[in-house]
Amino acid sequence: MTDLLQVKNIRKTFPGVVALDDISLSIAPGEIHTLLGENGAGKSTLMNVLTGLYRPDCGEICFDGEPVSFGSPRDSLAMGIGMVHQHFMLVPAHSVFENILLALDKIPNFYSRKQYQQKIQQVLDDFELDLDLDAPVWSLSIGAQQWIELIKLLIRDCRLLILDEPTAVLTPQESARLFRVLTRLRDQGKSILFISHKMREVMEISDRVTVLKKGRSLTTLARGSYDQGRLASLMIGEDQVPEWEKAPCQDERLALEIRNLSVRNDRGLSDLDNFTMKLQRGQVLGVAGIAGNGQKALAEVLTGLADASSGKILADDGQDITNSTARSSYIAGIAHIPEDRKSIGIAPDMTVDDNLIMKSFTSPAFRRGIFQDRAAIRNNAAEKIEQFAIKAGPTGNPVRYLSGGNIQKVIIARELSEQPSVLVALYPTRGLDIGSAEYVHKVIVDGAKQGMSTILISEDLDELLKLSDQIVVMFRGRLAGCVDPRSTTREEIGLLMSGEVQT
């Protein structure tokens, strides 16, 4: 039997970044094929190539044995390749029926509502789904909205369904139901390309798994020839553990303690679940975990952007700061390197000078009464630009004209300017070139020497092993384990990340 889709040696670059280096992949009819890889491994780019959003620089895509080239998502949809995106493409104010109708081509100007409703209902019945076609989409749960996306593809008779982390927004029950439907679809001969981070689901549902790493397809394994540990270590890589760079932390005094902390998200699910950890003064605490396992909630609760639903955060003097008014002032002393630099780290239209004082603009150093002290602000900027080697361009340049690495330096310079006792860094080197990444590492190590404690949340195991005094591993918002970087192995961390074992 010929493969439904064949991807051969695809390469895609963006200015300054190789997103896909060399990807090959084939999907058979009636197969659930899983793509596994860390963030930044190239999964999303590959999806966008397959759905016609990007054109590859070189390489070949064959569908049904014929070489194809997609100019736009419309082309790939016409071929029968459909995708359920992580962010749904629905019109919230319109009814379920109208949204599904949008997916169809060639609807006559005067269409028979009844006829189409019957057609849709048939698909629903087929999969034992219960959806009110007249309900407006905004009134439905996230899970139900995802069903609509899926039905949109089924009613078009798509032959290849691409699902981008569909279970990220689902409860376990909803996921189980989705899997039943996917399995049935496969048995009917549809091909499914499934993207997930969650190791257990991958084990449960895949016929074959392709592991991506740094823009390359490492290997494709058929069911039975892999287990969770194997996949985890493939995903993370098996290179040598890098030299541990930092002097060990000697100070026994606590900088921060978290006891049994839980954080619930908008949907009432626990992002952080009974999480406990201690941070010593001058310690670099690495936090490992596959994306979406509670790292973001941890950072948010520590920096005051999210509220704890239960548990305690204790300050260095043992004071409970979880929900007290002292929290805001203590949190003000916690430096934060946010995950999404451009969306919350900077005010893009303002100058580098202005961005550097964003957290301390009310400080007497930068004001005289109600007026800003422009000279002091300029001097501060000049000093920081030199100290952190920021390529800031001409004075008065809006910060959005800077490169990603330099924007990150602006944020770091600002966050560290007030001698914080604790730094929470989320993926601080993601997307940076090697030089800038090295610089960020140096800042963290130097800070530790002066007694600053760092919570380093990262997906880059090399980085964690190189810098941390201790590594905690998170899985589903819980503490999966705690390891010593000097004696651990990648495999041990990988197993902890996959939730396979707990220490």
Place this chain on the structure above:
Amino acid sequence: MKLVAEKRQTSSKLFRFSAPLISILVALFVAGFLLLAAGVSPLQAYLEIIKEALGSTYGLSETLVKTTPLIFASLGVSLAFRMQIWNIGAEGQIYMGACGATAVALFSGLENHVMMITAMFLAAFLCGGAWAGVAGILRARWRVNEVIVTLLMNYIAILAVDYLIYGPWKDPKGFNFPLTAQFSDAARLTEYFNTRLHSGFFLALVCALVLYLFMERTVWGYEIKVIGSNPKAAQYAGMRTGLAIFAVLFLSGAIAGIAGFSEVAGLQHRLQHGISPGYGYTAIIIAWLAKRSALGVVIVSFLMGVLLVGGDSLQLSWQLPVAFVYAFQGLILFFLLASEFFIQNRVRLVRGTSHD
């Protein structure tokens, strides 16, 4: 062959600053066809506008008289724009400001000129601010869209003023016309050069300067700019965005309210129907044209003043309807919005059907 638009990496400074000028020129060109259709030579009409509005002491003073409320209202609107808040309600805020000032002038019984004027100014400031503040609270608390609220409250304000002048505030000696009684001398601003030019104009210039300093030099101005540039980052830096939204809308409305004060105290000396012929709406265009600068507001307001006065003379000499002036304003805004697109994007003609 087809047209393709792509995002520019950087936009040329020169183009960014000349875009408003180009928009006005193109609007002049297109409006020329409207004039032609009305049987008027565009060139002559434009010359007439300039001559009437700038060519005599009378014309110039009238232009400045029209410029005054425009400056106040546009400063108010542009302040809110700086924080990405869209105050469409300057018109209503002018009416409420005028209403507040009139209440003080008619009923306070103050006789000292300085005290009277100060009280009227404060009343207008508070009334205009409170009017916009309603939208501010709704927006900050419950995320109600301020565009709708400020816009709809215009109609309430205009009708409320109508109620007052047709009803309780009507001048008993006014032969039943919908007007309040004339203000006492203490409640009138000084006039200059034997024209209608009054001290409100100079107050407007001072106000522009104060607002410039406020935005560019104070800590609060900095906060407003950060929130305008990226509200999430502002929140993350510990700024209280909700409070700022309310404060900025209040201040925005308060400044627009001063226009109402200056109109009744400086020009009309009573409250009457239609005290603002749409200054509050013109202010939106001016705030857009002036981008972010207070100086820009003053200049553009003056240009609009020229257009209004010149447009009046067109009505007299060629019997053109006043709608022409509004059509012209609309054209300017239209081309300005279009120019925004060209500043952000580069447009190329692409041959063939390639998708690159």
